Amino acid sequence: MTKHQYQSVWDAIEDTPGDAANMKARAELMRAITEYSRSSGMTQAEAAKTLGVTKPHISYLMQGKIELFSLETLVSMLAAMEI
Numbered sequence: 155m156t157k158h159q160y161q162s163v164w165d166a167i168e169d170t171p172g173d174a175a176n177m178k179a180r181a182e183l184m185r186a187i188t189e190y191s192r193s194s195g196m197t198q199a200e201a202a203k204t205l206g207v208t209k210p211h212i213s214y215l216m217q218g219k220i221e222l223f224s225l226e227t228l229v230s231m232l233a234a235m236e237i
């Protein structure tokens with residue numbers, strides 16, 4: 155049996171390099187937005203208003219539910235951050 159090493163978990167579980175790259179980008183954006191929300195001291199409701207999404211979306215973001223967020227949505231949220 156040959157062991158195959160991957161650079162990231164996304165490379166191992168996604169079907170194509172493009173899908174893996176998309177997931178890597180989404181994960182990184184989610185980390186940045188989550189860190190911003192936590193470090194700013196805002197409530198989830200305040201973060202939702204600032205980022206232009208609903209409070210449940212912030213909750214899902216904090217829970218790491220990556221499948222619920224498109225790359226486009228995350229980029230829009232990132233653009234709304236006041237940094």
